[in-house]
Amino acid sequence: MAVDPGLLVGLGMAGAASLGGGWWCLRRLAQARLLEDMPTSKIRSAAQGYVELYGVLQAGPGEPLSAPLTGKPCLWWRYRIEEYRESGKSKSWRLLESASSEGWLSLADSSGQCLINPLGAEVRPARRESWHGDRRHPRREDRHGLLGQLLGMGKRYRYIEERLHAGDPLYALGEFRTSGGGRQGLDLAAAQAAVVREWKQDFQGLLGRFDRDGNGALDDQEWRLVRLAAQLEAEDRHRAASGAPEQNHLRRPQEALPFLLSCKGEDELARAFRWQALGGALLCLGGALALTWLLTRGA
Known part of the structure; x- marks a missing residue:
């Protein structure tokens, strides 16, 4: 039995309207409740x-x-x-x-x-x-x-x-x-890893600083030096940031x-x-009614 392409298009549009309207309704209702429940803060505190x-x-x-x-x-x-x-x-x-x-x-x-x-x-x-x-x-x-x-x-x-x-x-x-202002704490492991990732973006520069034997690669001992230097760099950056206004x-x-x-x-x-949200609910309802009517008509 051949299916009318126009019916399929109508079913798709009605279904999309119903789902989209329902999603928009729930989203806006949740945002309205969030706004009403959130206390207003002062910037300093x-x-x-x-x-x-x-x-x-x-x-x-x-x-x-x-x-x-x-x-x-x-x-x-x-x-x-x-x-x-x-x-x-x-x-x-x-x-x-x-x-x-x-x-x-x-x-x-x-x-x-x-x-x-x-x-x-x-x-x-x-x-x-x-x-x-x-x-x-x-x-x-x-x-x-x-x-x-x-x-x-x-x-x-x-x-x-x-x-x-x-x-x-x-x-x-x-x-x-x-x-x-000295307010932020220091996650030393995460800060050290971030510095190492930053240095790896210029790997040739990293080799120039830490490749002691000049073989074009970093061995375990040289990587330990990289991590130690990155830890010291992370601590210096944290002190500078904490001392800023x-x-x-x-x-x-x-x-x-x-x-x-x-x-x-x-x-x-x-x-x-x-x-x-009310507009979304009406769109959802209209899409659902249209979907029901099209299904009944196509049956």
Whole structure:
């Protein structure tokens, strides 16, 4: 008995919608509960590990940034450029390019400062601009034209830019670590192994330092010298790091935990996640109903 290819496609789409909606619903519900249960920590007294911080963005280290589409000064940016496409009755916006900045951010609260590496974060900024133009890369004056330009009438490209600015409030959820200030301990075996791995990347240099008999290889005694030198190097690096000023960092967690940076507060974020979970539940239900209907129809 021949199977209708259209039926198979429909079953696949309905099944994917049901599974994807269910996964999204459970994920957003779990994240909403996590946000509601996590206590807010002060930077100075935050425990090492997964924490929730709330403060104000400040100008951090490095060169000041300018947003690529508008040229406005900011601390972080993200943009998208889309092109309007028509194919018969089908009309849609197709993504042409997108990017986001990778510079570190500086968050301050009443107790101290923390540097944030935004790579891998779900960033929800307060500032978002969208406009249209007739060039792939917009001119800044495109944003200040006639009403028709602002509404995108006759325009082929759409530009979307989001930014974080100094003085913006920021809710941050991620992996917190403190270096320097004599706070970090030393795992000597792990630190020694890391130094040896680093030296092995330049094996010729390693031979030049420790190959005493010049035979182009390291024997057991020479490897013992390598490990002893690596241990001393690891101890020197630890002393130097411990003597450096204390510095706090926030980054993406190694575990499968949310890494969030948002100008919205905890309650507003949790509420948005619950609405998104409801959308996922409706998609899951719709996919399941469609799957049941297709199976009944194909029976």
